[in-house]
Amino acid sequence: MRIRLDSSTPLNLDATLCCGQTFRWNKEGEWWYGVAKDKAFKIGQYGNVLEFENVDENFVRNYFSLEDNLPKIYAKISRDKHIKQAVQMFQGLRILHQDPWECLISYICATYKNVQAIKLMLLRLSCRFGEKTCFEQRNFYLFPSPEKLAKVSISEMAECGLGYRAKYVKETAKAVYEKNFDFEQLSKKPYDKARQELLNFSGVGLKVADCVLLFSLAKTEAFPVDVWIKRVILEYYSEHFPEEFVKKIFDKRSPTNTEYERLSLFGREYFGEYAGYAQEYLYHYERTKR
DNA sequence: CAAGTGCCTTTATC
């Protein structure tokens, strides 16, 4: 099956899948292989044609956020030369609509880890506890359900390389499973309200909550601040903060909640309702500029 | 190649 993209719907599949927002995709030749929802599928891009197998068009349109009007978003976030350059370089990078459950666990695992290590953890977690599914004579593994992870022991999870995160994943899985937590409902709530709810989960702080809101709950105003974004702010946007504040956060490993809010709020106010898009372009730009 | 540093931070404690 295929989708023909028109000029007002740019897509950069490679940048979208390798920019660090999602962790379970692999490129083999011209095809990206991934597992989303309940099956494995592959997708490739040839110019303005998007081709895929084993998945329906509606899912692809939603997962890759093809309804997001990128030209309009670029117009809104392009406030200065830095974001303009990042947008220029990665035109067509889209914020995905990932599965919120998988996204939540992924970002709990992601704390204080690099992207390669996060991928490895999630791969091991899926292979060990996820349901097996076959596609093109090969085995793929679905992301383990809340019920499954709620019942796995902490030490078993730790064996997947989660370390101290195993406890948080277990507790969050238990909470989601036992309350039958409704992510659909959560996505309907406004940013602040939804964020407050996510903070109740074990292992979820402001940064993780913002990632889940942005990457799976369509809250495009969320502006996650990790070490790279902190770096971006210090390098390009420090004049928007008092000198004292900049000095203070400069050599800290991570900001306090108050400092985090100040940085994140700057992003939301400066870039507006699509601040999350600006965040991801700047993040990818900073990480790949060498 | 060993050793050091860093990683899309949160939690517990003071």
Added chain:
DNA sequence: AGATAAAGGCACT
């Protein structure tokens, strides 16, 4: 409120 420490282990230099 803010400072501090601790918490896997993989990857990169």
